[in-house]
Amino acid sequence: MRELIVKAEKLTKVYKLFAEEIAAVNNVDLEISSGEFVSIMGPSGSGKTTLLDMIGCLDSITSGRLEVLGNDVSKMKESRLVNIRRGKIGFVFQDFSLIPSLTALENIQLILYFAGIQKKKRDLIKLLEKVGLGHRVNHLPKQLSGGEKQRVAIARALATELEFLLADEPTGHLDTENSQEILNVFKQLNQEEGLTIIVATHDVKLGSQTTRTIYLRDGKVDQNNN
Amino acid sequence: MNVISVAYKNLKRKKIRSALTIGGVAIAVAVLVSLVGFDRGYQQSLTGNIDKMGYQLLVTAKGCPYEAATMMLKGGGGLRYMEQDIYEKIKSDIRIDKITPQLVSAVYDPDRLDGQGGFAMYMGIADSYLELKPWSELKSGGWFTSETADEVIMGYEAAEVEQRLVGDKIFIPNINKVMTVVGIFERSGTQDDGIIFLPIKTAQQIFSLPNKLTGVGIKLKNIQEIGNFEEDLYNEPGIQIISMAQVRGTILNLVSSAKVMANSVAVIAIFIAVIGVVNTILMSIFERTREIGVMKAIGASAMDIFKLVWTETILVCSFGGILGSILALLGSDLVEHIIKKILPYAPSGQLVLIKPGLLFAAFLGAIALGIISGIYPAWRASSMRPVEAIRTGE
Numbered sequence: 329m330r331e332l333i334v335k336a337e338k339l340t341k342v343y344k345l346f347a348e349e350i351a352a353v354n355n356v357d358l359e360i361s362s363g364e365f366v367s368i369m370g371p372s373g374s375g376k377t378t379l380l381d382m383i384g385c386l387d388s389i390t391s392g393r394l395e396v397l398g399n400d401v402s403k404m405k406e407s408r409l410v411n412i413r414r415g416k417i418g419f420v421f422q423d424f425s426l427i428p429s430l431t432a433l434e435n436i437q438l439i440l441y442f443a444g445i446q447k448k449k450r451d452l453i454k455l456l457e458k459v460g461l462g463h464r465v466n467h468l469p470k471q472l473s474g475g476e477k478q479r480v481a482i483a484r485a486l487a488t489e490l491e492f493l494l495a496d497e498p499t500g501h502l503d504t505e506n507s508q509e510i511l512n513v514f515k516q517l518n519q520e521e522g523l524t525i526i527v528a529t530h531d532v533k534l535g536s537q538t539t540r541t542i543y544l545r546d547g548k549v550d551q552n553n554n
Numbered sequence: 555m556n557v558i559s560v561a562y563k564n565l566k567r568k569k570i571r572s573a574l575t576i577g578g579v580a581i582a583v584a585v586l587v588s589l590v591g592f593d594r595g596y597q598q599s600l601t602g603n604i605d606k607m608g609y610q611l612l613v614t615a616k617g618c619p620y621e622a623a624t625m626m627l628k629g630g631g632g633l634r635y636m637e638q639d640i641y642e643k644i645k646s647d648i649r650i651d652k653i654t655p656q657l658v659s660a661v662y663d664p665d666r667l668d669g670q671g672g673f674a675m676y677m678g679i680a681d682s683y684l685e686l687k688p689w690s691e692l693k694s695g696g697w698f699t700s701e702t703a704d705e706v707i708m709g710y711e712a713a714e715v716e717q718r719l720v721g722d723k724i725f726i727p728n729i730n731k732v733m734t735v736v737g738i739f740e741r742s743g744t745q746d747d748g749i750i751f752l753p754i755k756t757a758q759q760i761f762s763l764p765n766k767l768t769g770v771g772i773k774l775k776n777i778q779e780i781g782n783f784e785e786d787l788y789n790e791p792g793i794q795i796i797s798m799a800q801v802r803g804t805i806l807n808l809v810s811s812a813k814v815m816a817n818s819v820a821v822i823a824i825f826i827a828v829i830g831v832v833n834t835i836l837m838s839i840f841e842r843t844r845e846i847g848v849m850k851a852i853g854a855s856a857m858d859i860f861k862l863v864w865t866e867t868i869l870v871c872s873f874g875g876i877l878g879s880i881l882a883l884l885g886s887d888l889v890e891h892i893i894k895k896i897l898p899y900a901p902s903g904q905l906v907l908i909k910p911g912l913l914f915a916a917f918l919g920a921i922a923l924g925i926i927s928g929i930y931p932a933w934r935a936s937s938m939r940p941v942e943a944i945r946t947g948e
Contacts, residue, residue: 413851425845430563434560438849438852439852442849442858
């Protein structure tokens, strides 16, 4: 039986904008098990990123209950949330979010430093080779193409003993060819290594190749298709 | 991978801004090092100068002690006169090891300093002068041939200024007296170098000051007796006794107001440097808000971010400390030149004394500056909530 990685019950996130309250995520019930490749789709403002941030223990919740990796994180403060996500939850952002002053290798070393994990340099180079960047180890982000930057970001996320990977619009800044390459990397990680991946995306092609798609509309789950 | 290398690479991203901030810290450190170096150098030079006077006590005519102290350092006695009887009276005191009378006179010479005019200092001395200053050596020539000879021995600098050699004549304006140069002293590094010496009896005669003295220098057999000795002479009319310790204190009092001003400048420079550092680092973290959010998202704790930003601040200040120390070392001659022009009395010798210990202390001080000024920016960065930082920075 597959382990439950994320379990949300009536998960709600309300933002206050002046006097108005906006429910970015509204009473969402959700379960995601290990080994799934899930896409969260929906129009802009439907709550995809907010849902992803809460699952990734980056954002607090307004009401409801959220369990991540067996921990009830509903009322946890940031000082404890960091311990849940550190080394266990990987993030890939639309704009790659690499540290500009560090090389591809150093960007990976940084996450290991934060996680307090020691790894040999040659293992990290192998990791970069795995995402097709063995020849870009000592390049700075500004010397890499968009697709290469995103692959460094994926390698960075994979450097720790990851439980699941969250990707927010990972192909949003990429052309068709690079988008397909990133999709291939995700599929390979999911199928060959059983890595759980949750992607928030507008990209219909990416969404269509995941094992499950959750459609959001106005902060609510509209469809949950296998 | 360590926090120092990440912090260093972050600073390199904005090279000009980092360099300017480091420059600000460097100037503050340089000012501070120069001032502390001056404080130490001045005291050491002053003590050295006073020690080289050879006596512990100076008996002078009653008057302003500040004036007496300054004049004594410049010329060996205040320009007030006392009766020679005092000297005759106290010279037989068994507590005295060595004693010498002095008569100082300043004569304005319009031709001095290439026609600019200036005062020439003359000092009448006795044979006992050399007993109090056994290190004094004659560069050329010899001692006076008699107690009443019309002869002078010139200090090293006085001979250089007047361009005189042994055997030359020297004309004293106002009193129209011609004297023969019989000797020239070696450089002593004290004010004596600028004085023209003559036999005390000759001085009393040509300056029309019979039986007058400006001072009597005394060295006691036992330095512990100074207090008692001063007390015994306290009731003698028309004289005052100045100990060298008092002179030192008086001169240090004279420069203390200048030091207060200079220290205020240093404090302001440090304050401005701290503001500059805090401003630069704050600007840097605001620019990197999203990056900090991402670092937190991928696992950095608040303490990790605090350490990173704190290290950046400490690095800026450390580089500033090193650069400032180098600037202070290179600029010490210039600072000394300026100080000598400003101060009411500048002893000879090195006035700005910068030793390795001072540079090390300055470096530690710069690190302390970084530690203090880094706290607020580091706290601001570490307390950012990741999701807000990521969205705000988009």
